[in-house]
Amino acid sequence: MQPIHYPSTYYQRDWFSACRDARSWFSTPVAWNLAGELDTAALTRTVEDLTRRHDALRTSFRSRGTDVDQVVWPQVRVDLRTVDLSGAPAPEAAVDDRIVVEAGRPRLLDTPPLWHGLLFRLGPRRHVLALFIHHLVFDGWSHGVLRDELVRCYRAQATGRPARLPVLRVQPGRFAQWERAFRDPEAEAWWHERLAALPPLAQLPPVGGRFVSQAIPDVPWEAMVTLVRLAQAEGVGVGAVLLAVLLAARRPVTGDDVVIGMTRAGRDRPELQRVVGPLLDHVPVRVDLSGRPAFRELLHRVHRAHREAMAHQLPLGLIRRVVPDDLGPRGGRLYDTRYNYLPYGAARSGVVVAPGGELTVTDRPVEPTRLAPRHTEDHPEVLPLTYVLRHQRDGVLRGEICVHDGLYSAARTAELAESFTAAVVRVAREEAVQPIPAPTAAPSVARRRDTAR
Numbered sequence: 124m125q126p127i128h129y130p131s132t133y134y135q136r137d138w139f140s141a142c143r144d145a146r147s148w149f150s151t152p153v154a155w156n157l158a159g160e161l162d163t164a165a166l167t168r169t170v171e172d173l174t175r176r177h178d179a180l181r182t183s184f185r186s187r188g189t190d191v192d193q194v195v196w197p198q199v200r201v202d203l204r205t206v207d208l209s210g211a212p213a214p215e216a217a218v219d220d221r222i223v224v225e226a227g228r229p230r231l232l233d234t235p236p237l238w239h240g241l242l243f244r245l246g247p248r249r250h251v252l253a254l255f256i257h258h259l260v261f262d263g264w265s266h267g268v269l270r271d272e273l274v275r276c277y278r279a280q281a282t283g284r285p286a287r288l289p290v291l292r293v294q295p296g297r298f299a300q301w302e303r304a305f306r307d308p309e310a311e312a313w314w315h316e317r318l319a320a321l322p323p324l325a326q327l328p329p330v331g332g333r334f335v336s337q338a339i340p341d342v343p344w345e346a347m348v349t350l351v352r353l354a355q356a357e358g359v360g361v362g363a364v365l366l367a368v369l370l371a372a373r374r375p376v377t378g379d380d381v382v383i384g385m386t387r388a389g390r391d392r393p394e395l396q397r398v399v400g401p402l403l404d405h406v407p408v409r410v411d412l413s414g415r416p417a418f419r420e421l422l423h424r425v426h427r428a429h430r431e432a433m434a435h436q437l438p439l440g441l442i443r444r445v446v447p448d449d450l451g452p453r454g455g456r457l458y459d460t461r462y463n464y465l466p467y468g469a470a471r472s473g474v475v476v477a478p479g480g481e482l483t484v485t486d487r488p489v490e491p492t493r494l495a496p497r498h499t500e501d502h503p504e505v506l507p508l509t510y511v512l513r514h515q516r517d518g519v520l521r522g523e524i525c526v527h528d529g530l531y532s533a534a535r536t537a538e539l540a541e542s543f544t545a546a547v548v549r550v551a552r553e554e555a556v557q558p559i560p561a562p563t564a565a566p567s568v569a570r571r572r573d574t575a576r
Contacts, residue, residue: 124197125197126194126195126196126197127194127195127296128185128192128193128194128195129192129193129195129295129296129297129299129300130190130191130192130193130296130299130300130303131184131190131191131192131193131299132295132298132299132302132303132401132402132438132440133302133303133438133439133440133441134401134403134404134439134440134503135184135191135193135259135299135401136190136191136440137440137503137504138258138259138502138503139184139186139191139232139259140186140191140503141500141501141502141503142232142500142501143500145184145186145231145232145233146229146230146231146232147229147230147232147257147259147501148227148228148229148230148495148497148498148501149226149227149257149258149497149501149502150225150226150227150228150230150237150238150255150256150257150258151226151255151256151257151258151261151262151266152222152223152225152226152253152254152255152489152494153253153254153256153266153269153270153489154218154222154251154252154253154254154486154487154489155251155252155253155270155273155484155485155486155487156249156250156251156483156484156485156486156487157249157250157251157252157482157483157484158248158249158482158483158485159248159480159481159482159483160248160477160479160480160481160482161248161250161482162280162281162477162479163205163242165277165280165281165477166203166242166252166277166280167201167203168280169273169276169277169280170201170203170240170273171201172276172279172280172286173269173272173273173276174199174201174236175198176272176288176291177291177294177398177399177400178195178294178295178296178400179260179261179265179294179295179398179399179400179401180199180236180238180256180260180399181195181196181197181198181199181235181236182194182195182196182235182236182237182259182260182295182296183196183232183233183234183235183236183237184232184233184259185233193295193296193299194233194235195294195296196235196236199235199236200236201236201240202236202238202239202240203239203240203241203242204240204241204242205241205242205243205244206221206241206242206243206244207244208221208243208244208245209244209245209246214243214245214246214249215245218243218245218251218253219489219490219493221241221243221253222253222489223493223494223495225239225241225253225255226255226489226494226495227494227495228255230257232257232259237256237257237259237260238254238255238256238257238260238261239254239255240252240253240254240255241253241255251487252273253487254269258401259401260295260399260400260401261399261400261401262388262400262401262402262403263388263403263465264388264390264402264403265398265399265400265401268396268397268398268399269399270473270484270486271473272286272288273473273484274473274475274484275287275288276288277475277482277484278475278477281475281477281478281479281482282475282477282478289397291397291398292394293394293395293398294398294400295398295399295400295401295402298395298398298400298402302438302440305437305438305441306441307435307437309435310435310436310437311437311441311445312445313435314435314437314442314445314446315445315446315447316447317409317431317432317435318382318407318409318442318445318446318447318448318457319447319448320448321380321382321446321448321450321453321457322378322380323452323453324452324453324454324456324459325454325459325507325530326454327454327505327507327527327529327530328527328529328530331498331499331500331529332498332499332505332527332528332529333496333497333498333499333527333528334496334497334498334499334502334509334525334526334527334528335496335525335526335528335531335533335536336491336492336494336496336523336524336525337492337523337524337525337526337533337536337537337539337540338492338521338522338523338540339510339512339520339521339522339523339524339540339543339544340540340541340544341519341520341521341544342519342520342521342544342547342548343519343548344517344518344519345551346520346547346548346551346552347361347514347518347519347520347551348518349551349552349554349555350364350365350547350550350551350554352555353551353554353555357419357422357423357426359422359423359425359426360426361464361466361514362464362466362512363422363425363426363429364422364550365464365512365520365547366383366385366425366429366462366464367418367421367422367424367425368543368546368547368550369462369510369543369546370383370410370412370421370425371412371418371421371546371550372542372543372546373460374412377412377460378412379411379412379413380409380411380412380413381409381410381412382407382408382409382410382457382458383407383408383410383458383460383461383462384405384406384407384408384457384458384460384461384462384506385405385406385407385408385429385432385461385462385463386403386404386405386461386462386463387403387404387405387406387433387436388402388403389402389403389404390402404438404439405439405461405504406429406432406433406436406439406442407432407439407442407457407458408425408428408429408432409428409432410424410425410428411424411428412424418550418553418554419554442457443457456504456506458506459506459507459508460506460507460508460509460510461504461506461508461509461510462509462510462512463509463510463511463512464512464514465511465512465513465514466514467513467514467515467516473485491511491523492523496528499527505527506527507526507527507530507531508524508525508526508527508531508539509524509525509526510522510524510543511523511524511525520547523540524536524539524540524543526539
């Protein structure tokens with residue numbers, strides 16, 4: 124059977140076009156701890172099942188004139204090798220080190236599949252499964268889908284019962300067809316007006332550079348509890364509160380007229396919930412900071428601006444086509460800062476009871492700041508600054524900022540990270556809705572057993 128060609132999404136087109144010789148040095152690592160009796164043959168069959176189910180895991184890319192196609196292959200070789208680290212002095216640390224190395228392995232984007240896997244053996248009943256998947260065929264939402272289906276398919280393989288998985292009505296290729304063909308004249312006219320007369324942005328360095336990540340100091344849970352209460356009292360989301368803090372803190376640098384790129388999952392339609400693939404996109408949100416508004420007034424400006432943008436949402440690639448002015452004074456960019464707030468979801472764990480014994484599957488976090496810096500030529504959008512904030516289940520806010528090292532020194536990057544945390548804590552102190560009682564113990568991390576059959 125021959126592969127099937129689909130158009131790429133705007134996001135995929137821009138990333139592939141940015142890479143030289145269809146080569147990339149960046150993969151998204153996802154890992155799971157496997158505790159208990161593992162049937163390695165059943166696990167290999169499970170990964171093969173997932174590869175057959177999801178087109179993204181059988182996709183490569185190819186230039187077509189000035190455009191880019193997704194190429195979906197009928198089958199690919201599943202690369203899942205076992206690495207025995209049981210004799211290492213510190214097996215857990217050795218796994219983390221190897222994951223960092225593998226995530227930076229070069230990959231040809233025109234040769235499928237755009238991922239590989241390793242099964243680390245730490246002991247007779249301790250394993251770690253790690254997959255290294257390029258962002259062209261994967262995103263954060265896909266991680267949760269893959270983990271859930273990994274548990275379901277492994278349970279089926281280990282017990283001999285059929286896996287009960289929902290039918291996939293949309294695959295990434297069909298989604299890209301829809302995105303490229305989509306038009307909404309009313310929304311396009313709104314964006315044409317909304318993005319008129321944008322102020323200039325600083326120019327990026329003319330060549331080269333890397334994206335370097337810096338951890339943001341933790342925002343304590345007490346401060347986050349206050350901000351959650353503030354959001355509830357004002358009828359807005361916690362993400363809007365944190366964005367208002369960020370905009371207020373950076374106003375001396377950005378000025379009063381700011382456009383910020385907000386990440387959205389792109390999963391607002393039911394048929395997209397179970398798709399593995401990069402459906403994420405970014406929406407430019409323009410906020411007026413003039414008049415030195417009090418914080419709560421600024422918060423409502425942010426909320427309104429985001430709500431209006433989402434009410435007229437279009438693919439970012441289409442929004443760029445309707446911008447009324449030349450973006451040359453902005454270095455070709457709609458915005459120079461991107462913002463991504465990730466609230467915690469359900470605890471991800473699963474238990475499989477099979478004839479051979481019980482196996483528990485839990486997420487194994489990978490520290491983003493440990494990953495190798497990415498070159499600016501291996502990314503679809505070159506921006507000076509990105510904030511990624513993760514609201515943890517214990518209430519703490521963690522995250523990192525990613526900067527263009529041609530614009531920010533290491534000292535300046537650390538200063539940006541520290542100043543953001545300080546600004547969040549300060550706002551929580553000044554805008555407290557009500558006193559917070561002293562806790563008797565730190566909030567516990569809720570866990571659940573996976574009930575999928």
